[in-house]
Amino acid sequence: MGFRPLSRASTHPTSGDSVIVLERVGKTFVTRAGEEVEALAEVSLEARRNEFVCLVGPSGCGKSTLLRLVAGLVTPSAGAVSIAGSAVTEPRADTGIVFQAPTLLPWASVLDNVLFPLDMMGRLDAAGRARARDLLALVGLAGFERKYPRELSGGMQQRAGICRALVHDPDILLMDEPFGALDALTREELTIEVMRIWRERPKTILFVTHSIPEAVLLADRVVVMSARPGRVAEIVEVNLPRPRDFDMEARPAFQQATHHIRELIFGSRHERVH
Amino acid sequence: MSASTRSLLPRWAADVAQPVVALVIFVALWEAVCRVFHVRAFLLPPPSAIFTDTMELFGPVAMHTLATGETVLLGFAVSVLVSLPLAVLITASPVIANAVYPLLVLTQAIPKVALAPILVVMLGSNELPRVVVTFLVAFFPLVLSIAAGITSVPPELIELGRACKATRWRELWRIRLPYAMPFVFSGLKAAITLSVVGAVVGEFVNADRGLGYLIQTSTAFFRVPLAWGALVLLSLMGIVLFQIVVIVERVFFPWAVDLDKQTV
Numbered sequence: 001m002g003f004r005p006l007s008r009a010s011t012h013p014t015s016g017d018s019v020i021v022l023e024r025v026g027k028t029f030v031t032r033a034g035e036e037v038e039a040l041a042e043v044s045l046e047a048r049r050n051e052f053v054c055l056v057g058p059s060g061c062g063k064s065t066l067l068r069l070v071a072g073l074v075t076p077s078a079g080a081v082s083i084a085g086s087a088v089t090e091p092r093a094d095t096g097i098v099f100q101a102p103t104l105l106p107w108a109s110v111l112d113n114v115l116f117p118l119d120m121m122g123r124l125d126a127a128g129r130a131r132a133r134d135l136l137a138l139v140g141l142a143g144f145e146r147k148y149p150r151e152l153s154g155g156m157q158q159r160a161g162i163c164r165a166l167v168h169d170p171d172i173l174l175m176d177e178p179f180g181a182l183d184a185l186t187r188e189e190l191t192i193e194v195m196r197i198w199r200e201r202p203k204t205i206l207f208v209t210h211s212i213p214e215a216v217l218l219a220d221r222v223v224v225m226s227a228r229p230g231r232v233a234e235i236v237e238v239n240l241p242r243p244r245d246f247d248m249e250a251r252p253a254f255q256q257a258t259h260h261i262r263e264l265i266f267g268s269r270h271e272r273v274h
Numbered sequence: 275m276s277a278s279t280r281s282l283l284p285r286w287a288a289d290v291a292q293p294v295v296a297l298v299i300f301v302a303l304w305e306a307v308c309r310v311f312h313v314r315a316f317l318l319p320p321p322s323a324i325f326t327d328t329m330e331l332f333g334p335v336a337m338h339t340l341a342t343g344e345t346v347l348l349g350f351a352v353s354v355l356v357s358l359p360l361a362v363l364i365t366a367s368p369v370i371a372n373a374v375y376p377l378l379v380l381t382q383a384i385p386k387v388a389l390a391p392i393l394v395v396m397l398g399s400n401e402l403p404r405v406v407v408t409f410l411v412a413f414f415p416l417v418l419s420i421a422a423g424i425t426s427v428p429p430e431l432i433e434l435g436r437a438c439k440a441t442r443w444r445e446l447w448r449i450r451l452p453y454a455m456p457f458v459f460s461g462l463k464a465a466i467t468l469s470v471v472g473a474v475v476g477e478f479v480n481a482d483r484g485l486g487y488l489i490q491t492s493t494a495f496f497r498v499p500l501a502w503g504a505l506v507l508l509s510l511m512g513i514v515l516f517q518i519v520v521i522v523e524r525v526f527f528p529w530a531v532d533l534d535k536q537t538v
Binding site for chain 2: 068071072073090091093095096097099100101103105106107116117119120121148150
């Protein structure tokens with residue numbers, strides 16, 4: 001692999017109202033065999049209030065680890081992660097997380113699954129129940145409150161998973177390849193859905209994906225990462241008007257952004273299939 | 275679909291009728307073989323003799339059945355009460371797991387039939403050694419399957435619990451144990467069947483009643499049809515208890531049955 005200098009200009013602080021701040025964060029895991037694996041190195045990143053930030057990169061670039069650092073599920077080996085000015089040392093009540101698999105509890109109804117975080121936090125009340133029903137209606141699951149996960153399609157289960165992440169009204173939504181396990185059509189549908197939810201309930205969203213078009217369509221800024229150890233290669237601003245839809249894939253701005261990101265990820269590979 | 279709807283019986287009746295017909299044919303053949311070839315009763319008694327000899331002693335046989343049933347249920351209950359906390363402890367800490375697993379394997383390596391007379395000397399000639407033997411035979415697969423269930427929870431669910439600031443206790447009761455239910459029930463099904471085996475082993479060594487005791491005494495007096503009757507009752511007891519566990523799972527944990535089907 002040839003060396004290719006990467007622009008880091010846009011990683012510098014952009015404004016004072018950054019909600020999520022990562023400063024020179026590194027994470028090293030120790031495997032069972034005792035080997036040290038450096039997942040992330042020198043990652044500096046900020047997300048402004050109600051900004052939609054996507055993380056893309058090859059598998060093994062540590063984007064899921066980065067998300068878990070912000071969630072407080074993993075502690076950094078170097079540097080610091082802070083949310084709204086205070087260091088993240090454990091999971092916080094102002095973040096919600098959506099996983100790749102819906103991971104709903106099979107023994108609980110859709111409503112109880114959505115209420116699960118409130119129940120665990122000991123904050124289950126009438127207002128919470130009302131908000132859960134509200135959220136289910138927002139994602140088109142009104143009338144499915146009493147159904148069980150096994151009675152729902154994969155897309156519907158993931159919608160419930162999104163409601164579960166939002167039920168305690170967090171300011172920050174962390175999404176770890178949330179549509180990775182869905183078919184292409186459901187994926188497009190839910191991408192549009194997430195943009196609509198974000199428009200109606202503004203949040204700071206950190207969204208991990210390995211789909212470049214998905215990242216460009218969703219994000220205000222796309223954080224492109226390189227692998228082993230994971231570093232920020234570049235942060236790409238997406239200059240597309242909102243609201244967005246999949247028809248925008250034809251626009252030059254969309255094409256330029258995806259092309260640029262592809263070049264960053266596949267950098268030195270110039271081989272073409274003829 | 276169309277073939278089954280066109281048949282004479284509804285689906286459920288056919289499901290019941292087929293094994294019943296097979297059983298009736300089997301018993302009839304058995305009876306016929308004994309009569310036609312004049313097989314002597316102590317070698318292989320005909321089903322009719324088994325039935326009449328057993329019914330003749332209906333009162334005592336019922337008493338023996340209840341005695342065995344009591345040992346089976348006590349041993350099974352002790353197995354459940356010990357296995358659940360044991361599995362939770364093993365999965366809670368690698369240190370405990372390391373320390374306890376060799377002991378568990380040791381209890382399984384000991385031949386229970388050989389251990390039973392020693393237990394009688396230790397614990398006295400009463401119900402206690404029979405229950406202990408039943409427990410020792412039945413509990414091991416239950417511990418293993420509960421432990422497997424507790425550790426099979428998807429890591430995302432554990433992360434979800436942590437993200438929601440769930441305590442370890444809540445994580446165990448609200449995530450791990452419910453998730454382990456299909457595993458718990460496959461362990462319970464194994465344990466209830468093994469409990470019947472364990473109770474009979476206990477009775478062979480030391481008992482003054484029970485179906486195992488009945489088999490021993492009746493064979494000693496060449497009352498072989500009665501021994502066969504006790505054997506049939508033991509099998510029925512095993513089947514009925516197993517089905518009770520199946521029904522409890524279906525009624526109280528229907529999602530667990532569904533997961534079972536998915537994994538099979």
